Amino acid sequence: MRVMFIGAHPDDIELGAGGTLIKHIREGDEIFYVVLTKGERGGNPKEREKELLEVINYLGIRNYKIFDFPDTLLNTKFNEIKDELEKLINEFKPDRIYTHSLNDGHQDHRTVAEAVRVAGRKVPQILSFWAPLVYNNFHPVYFIDISDTIEEKLRVLEIYRSQSHKDFLKREVIIGINKYHGFMNNIQFAEGFEIIRFIEK
Numbered sequence: 001m002r003v004m005f006i007g008a009h010p011d012d013i014e015l016g017a018g019g020t021l022i023k024h025i026r027e028g029d030e031i032f033y034v035v036l037t038k039g040e041r042g043g044n045p046k047e048r049e050k051e052l053l054e055v056i057n058y059l060g061i062r063n064y065k066i067f068d069f070p071d072t073l074l075n076t077k078f079n080e081i082k083d084e085l086e087k088l089i090n091e092f093k094p095d096r097i098y099t100h101s102l103n104d105g106h107q108d109h110r111t112v113a114e115a116v117r118v119a120g121r122k123v124p125q126i127l128s129f130w131a132p133l134v135y136n137n138f139h140p141v142y143f144i145d146i147s148d149t150i151e152e153k154l155r156v157l158e159i160y161r162s163q164s165h166k167d168f169l170k171r172e173v174i175i176g177i178n179k180y181h182g183f184m185n186n187i188q189f190a191e192g193f194e195i196i197r198f199i200e201k
Contacts, residue, residue, distance in 0.1 A: 001029040004094040006085065006116055008074060008108040009039040010052040011160045015169070016129030017098045018153035019146025019178065020191050025059060026149070032092045033064040036081060036112055041071040043162045051160050058156065063092070074111040081111065086119035095201070096125040101194055105133035117196055124201055127193035130177065132168040140192025143181060147188040150178060 003024050007013040013021060013033070024031060035052060038045035049066065056064050065088060069077050089097070099116040100109035109131055120126055130138055146153065154171055163169050181190040 001027075001096065002032075002092060002094045003029050004032045004034065004089065004092060004097045006034045006036075006097060006099040006112060008036050008100060008106070008112045009042065009071065010035055010048045010055075011039075011157065011163055011169070012100070012109070012131060013098070013129075014055065014153065014156050014160075015174070016100075016131050017191055017193075018156055019149040019189070020098065020129075020144045022059070022149040022152050022156070023144065023146065025061070031061055031063060032088065032094065033061045034067075034085070034088060035065075036067045036069050036074060037071040037108070038066070038068055039071055047162050048160075051162060055156055055159050058159065072108060074108040078111055078115060082115040082119050085115055089120050089123060094120075094123055096127065097123050098127050098129055098193070100131060101128040101134050101138055102196065103134060103137040103139075103194075104131055105135055105137070106131065109133070113196070124197070124199040126196035127198070128196055129191065129193055138192075138194065140181065140194055142193045142195055142198070143185050143190045144193070145182070145185075145187050145189070146178060146191050147182065150175070150189040153178075
Protein backbone atom coordinates (compact mmCIF):
# COMPACT_ATOMS: atom_id res chain seq x y z
CA MET A 1 0.00 0.00 0.00
CA ARG A 2 1.14 3.55 -0.78
CA VAL A 3 0.20 5.89 2.05
CA MET A 4 0.52 9.65 2.60
CA PHE A 5 0.35 11.42 5.95
CA ILE A 6 -0.30 15.17 5.67
CA GLY A 7 -0.25 17.50 8.69
CA ALA A 8 -0.26 21.24 9.26
CA HIS A 9 2.35 21.37 12.05
CA PRO A 10 5.13 19.27 13.56
CA ASP A 11 3.57 16.64 15.92
CA ASP A 12 0.06 16.77 14.37
CA ILE A 13 0.50 13.49 12.50
CA GLU A 14 2.07 11.63 15.41
CA LEU A 15 -0.58 12.88 17.84
CA GLY A 16 -3.56 11.87 15.74
CA ALA A 17 -2.19 8.93 13.75
CA GLY A 18 1.22 8.03 15.19
CA GLY A 19 0.29 4.45 16.04
CA THR A 20 -1.17 3.98 12.57
CA LEU A 21 1.93 5.50 10.94
CA ILE A 22 4.17 3.08 12.85
CA LYS A 23 1.88 0.18 11.87
CA HIS A 24 2.16 1.05 8.16
CA ILE A 25 5.95 1.31 8.48
CA ARG A 26 6.14 -2.08 10.20
CA GLU A 27 4.00 -3.62 7.47
CA GLY A 28 6.43 -2.37 4.83
CA ASP A 29 4.04 0.08 3.16
CA GLU A 30 5.46 2.97 1.14
CA ILE A 31 5.12 6.20 3.12
CA PHE A 32 5.16 9.84 2.04
CA TYR A 33 5.16 12.23 5.01
CA VAL A 34 4.23 15.90 4.57
CA VAL A 35 4.16 18.81 7.06
CA LEU A 36 3.03 22.25 5.85
CA THR A 37 4.58 24.57 8.49
CA LYS A 38 7.45 24.63 10.96
CA GLY A 39 5.07 25.58 13.76
CA GLU A 40 6.67 28.93 14.55
CA ARG A 41 3.64 30.19 16.49
CA GLY A 42 4.09 27.30 18.91
CA GLY A 43 7.80 27.69 19.52
CA ASN A 44 11.20 28.23 17.93
CA PRO A 45 10.83 27.07 14.30
CA LYS A 46 14.43 25.83 14.08
CA GLU A 47 13.97 23.76 17.21
CA ARG A 48 10.64 22.41 16.02
CA GLU A 49 12.08 21.49 12.61
CA LYS A 50 15.01 19.76 14.32
CA GLU A 51 12.60 17.69 16.41
CA LEU A 52 10.54 16.88 13.32
CA LEU A 53 13.62 15.66 11.46
CA GLU A 54 14.60 13.61 14.51
CA VAL A 55 11.19 11.90 14.38
CA ILE A 56 11.51 11.28 10.64
CA ASN A 57 14.97 9.79 11.16
CA TYR A 58 13.84 7.68 14.13
CA LEU A 59 10.97 6.20 12.11
CA GLY A 60 13.17 5.62 9.06
CA ILE A 61 10.94 7.66 6.74
CA ARG A 62 12.73 8.26 3.43
CA ASN A 63 10.07 10.16 1.48
CA TYR A 64 9.08 13.41 3.14
CA LYS A 65 8.50 17.11 2.46
CA ILE A 66 8.57 19.92 5.01
CA PHE A 67 7.10 23.19 3.77
CA ASP A 68 7.49 26.62 5.34
CA PHE A 69 4.01 28.07 4.96
CA PRO A 70 3.02 30.62 7.66
CA ASP A 71 1.76 29.02 10.85
CA THR A 72 -1.88 29.94 11.71
CA LEU A 73 -2.26 31.65 8.30
CA LEU A 74 -2.60 28.67 5.95
CA ASN A 75 -6.02 29.89 4.83
CA THR A 76 -4.27 32.81 3.12
CA LYS A 77 -2.20 30.34 1.06
CA PHE A 78 -4.95 27.86 0.21
CA ASN A 79 -4.47 27.74 -3.57
CA GLU A 80 -0.71 27.46 -3.29
CA ILE A 81 -1.00 24.65 -0.72
CA LYS A 82 -3.57 22.83 -2.84
CA ASP A 83 -1.34 23.06 -5.90
CA GLU A 84 1.75 21.85 -4.03
CA LEU A 85 -0.15 18.93 -2.54
CA GLU A 86 -1.66 18.03 -5.89
CA LYS A 87 1.84 17.79 -7.40
CA LEU A 88 3.01 15.48 -4.60
CA ILE A 89 -0.14 13.36 -4.77
CA ASN A 90 0.07 12.99 -8.56
CA GLU A 91 3.72 11.96 -8.31
CA PHE A 92 3.34 9.53 -5.40
CA LYS A 93 -0.11 8.15 -6.35
CA PRO A 94 -1.20 7.11 -2.85
CA ASP A 95 -3.85 4.49 -2.14
CA ARG A 96 -4.71 6.26 1.11
CA ILE A 97 -4.14 9.68 2.70
CA TYR A 98 -4.37 10.49 6.43
CA THR A 99 -4.93 14.16 7.25
CA HIS A 100 -6.88 16.57 9.43
CA SER A 101 -10.62 16.73 9.99
CA LEU A 102 -12.77 19.10 7.95
CA ASN A 103 -14.51 19.86 11.28
CA ASP A 104 -11.35 20.81 13.19
CA GLY A 105 -11.48 23.94 15.33
CA HIS A 106 -7.99 25.04 14.22
CA GLN A 107 -8.08 27.07 11.01
CA ASP A 108 -4.81 25.59 9.72
CA HIS A 109 -6.11 22.06 10.19
CA ARG A 110 -9.35 22.82 8.33
CA THR A 111 -7.40 24.46 5.51
CA VAL A 112 -5.16 21.42 5.10
CA ALA A 113 -8.12 19.03 5.22
CA GLU A 114 -9.94 20.97 2.49
CA ALA A 115 -6.78 21.28 0.37
CA VAL A 116 -6.24 17.51 0.63
CA ARG A 117 -9.89 16.82 -0.22
CA VAL A 118 -9.57 18.87 -3.42
CA ALA A 119 -6.00 17.92 -4.36
CA GLY A 120 -6.68 14.25 -3.59
CA ARG A 121 -9.97 13.97 -5.44
CA LYS A 122 -8.70 10.91 -7.35
CA VAL A 123 -7.31 9.16 -4.26
CA PRO A 124 -9.49 6.19 -3.26
CA GLN A 125 -9.20 6.66 0.51
CA ILE A 126 -8.86 9.82 2.62
CA LEU A 127 -9.16 9.53 6.40
CA SER A 128 -9.13 12.31 9.01
CA PHE A 129 -7.37 11.95 12.36
CA TRP A 130 -8.13 13.41 15.80
CA ALA A 131 -6.56 16.67 17.02
CA PRO A 132 -7.03 18.58 20.29
CA LEU A 133 -9.24 21.33 18.85
CA VAL A 134 -11.85 19.09 17.22
CA TYR A 135 -13.67 19.10 20.58
CA ASN A 136 -17.00 17.28 20.17
CA ASN A 137 -17.09 17.79 16.39
CA PHE A 138 -14.99 14.67 15.73
CA HIS A 139 -17.04 11.59 14.83
CA PRO A 140 -14.76 8.65 14.01
CA VAL A 141 -16.27 5.72 12.15
CA TYR A 142 -13.07 3.94 11.05
CA PHE A 143 -10.71 2.56 13.68
CA ILE A 144 -7.22 1.05 13.59
CA ASP A 145 -5.96 -1.17 16.40
CA ILE A 146 -2.72 0.34 17.75
CA SER A 147 -2.38 -1.87 20.82
CA ASP A 148 0.97 -3.09 19.54
CA THR A 149 2.26 0.39 18.59
CA ILE A 150 0.97 2.66 21.40
CA GLU A 151 4.23 2.53 23.38
CA GLU A 152 6.31 3.47 20.36
CA LYS A 153 3.85 6.25 19.53
CA LEU A 154 4.41 7.65 23.03
CA ARG A 155 8.19 7.42 22.61
CA VAL A 156 8.00 9.28 19.30
CA LEU A 157 5.89 12.07 20.82
CA GLU A 158 8.49 12.49 23.58
CA ILE A 159 10.93 13.66 20.88
CA TYR A 160 8.87 16.87 20.60
CA ARG A 161 10.53 18.18 23.77
CA SER A 162 9.69 21.83 23.03
CA GLN A 163 5.98 20.97 23.26
CA SER A 164 6.11 18.78 26.38
CA HIS A 165 4.43 21.46 28.51
CA LYS A 166 1.20 21.20 26.51
CA ASP A 167 -1.53 19.18 28.20
CA PHE A 168 -2.62 17.37 25.03
CA LEU A 169 0.88 15.88 24.67
CA LYS A 170 0.90 14.45 28.19
CA ARG A 171 1.19 10.67 28.27
CA GLU A 172 -2.03 10.17 30.25
CA VAL A 173 -4.07 12.28 27.80
CA ILE A 174 -2.85 10.37 24.73
CA ILE A 175 -3.38 7.03 26.45
CA GLY A 176 -6.85 8.11 27.53
CA ILE A 177 -7.99 9.11 24.03
CA ASN A 178 -6.57 5.99 22.37
CA LYS A 179 -7.92 3.78 25.16
CA TYR A 180 -11.38 5.32 24.70
CA HIS A 181 -11.30 4.67 20.95
CA GLY A 182 -10.18 1.13 21.74
CA PHE A 183 -12.97 0.68 24.31
CA MET A 184 -15.51 1.63 21.63
CA ASN A 185 -14.29 -1.37 19.62
CA ASN A 186 -13.53 -3.96 22.31
CA ILE A 187 -9.76 -3.65 21.87
CA GLN A 188 -7.07 -2.17 24.10
CA PHE A 189 -5.99 0.90 22.10
CA ALA A 190 -7.15 2.40 18.80
CA GLU A 191 -6.92 5.51 16.68
CA GLY A 192 -10.21 6.73 15.27
CA PHE A 193 -10.73 8.38 11.91
CA GLU A 194 -13.47 10.22 10.07
CA ILE A 195 -13.95 9.29 6.44
CA ILE A 196 -13.65 11.94 3.73
CA ARG A 197 -13.61 9.22 1.08
CA PHE A 198 -13.27 5.46 1.25
CA ILE A 199 -13.40 3.27 -1.83
CA GLU A 200 -12.40 -0.35 -1.31
CA LYS A 201 -10.28 -1.61 -4.19
